[in-house]
Amino acid sequence: MNQRPIKNYNPILRPDKIRLNKRVYMFLFFLSISIILWLLIKLRYEYVSTITYKVNISELPDNKVVVEPDSLSATVRVRALGYNLLRYKLFKYYKPLVASAEGYVSINGMSYILLSRQLERFSSQLGADLTLLAVSPDTLYFQLSEVVQKRVTVKPDLKIAYAKQFMQAGSYIVTPAKVKVKGPASVIDTLNFIYTQPLVLENISDNIDVVLPIKPVKGISFQPSEVRVAIPVEKFTEAKVEVPVTCINIPFGYDVLLSPKAVTVTCNVAVSKYFALKPHHFNIICDYNDLIIEPSGKAIVKLIKYPDFIGRIQMEPRKVDFVIVKSKQ
8 A cells, every 4th residue: 555755844835825925025115115215205394393401590690509400491392304303302312401590580489580581592502403483481480599508428338248258447438528518508408418429349358449429419519529438458357355244324322233244245356456456445235224124134235336347246145134232322
């Protein structure tokens, strides 16, 4: 019995299907060309459209500044060739409009200028590609504040991971520690410190000395605009120190007996400071006010002072026995 081999084939590759696919591709190709040509022809005509710009206020008195200047905007109605409008709409690379504050009026804490009187000024800023027809709003309202200045502390924004067996060996040093800030009184009065731009470092095994720019704050200028940050880095070793516990807030006529009288502090310390580490660098306390409401007879000890060249601090024990007695008069 003769068996004819079964032919496997893809029906999409059949000759009639291939001819159909070619027709579809040719149709889509010429359709795309037609659309492009139609767009090019249409874009050669002039159209009227609107564009929204941010507005910067210039020519203000030296002792005045605009509060929240980024919130000011105006919409201009313009006439231009289609491809110029398309470029503006798609890429939005236009600069803010600069409006003059000359002749501004202040009423009840708000100030305003008439944008409709500055059309010629705006036309020169828009350039030859756009013809200015109108601007909205006609009146631009804004709030002014007295310009004040003061010096504030700079805090570096640090995210640092140290190499194995290395640590920060002391406090960081910021130079200058304070910078002059200048801006609206409503903002400056609430500003107690400022941050630098973040510094992210990993696997650090050497001293750090970098210049960091100040993190921007809207409407505020800085002098200087950057600071130098130095951080000492050293190898560390483990140290143990016996530190006495002090009880605070003991009323007159009473005394507190603690057992043990000292706790062991275990910490990592920079190698160069190992022999300098002494008990007086620490202050460990318990509070009488906590003891009188503690039914267990054990006082929780708290570390409230330690040097800046140590890390990973542990105390043992964390609780000590106590007895409250009347002191001998």
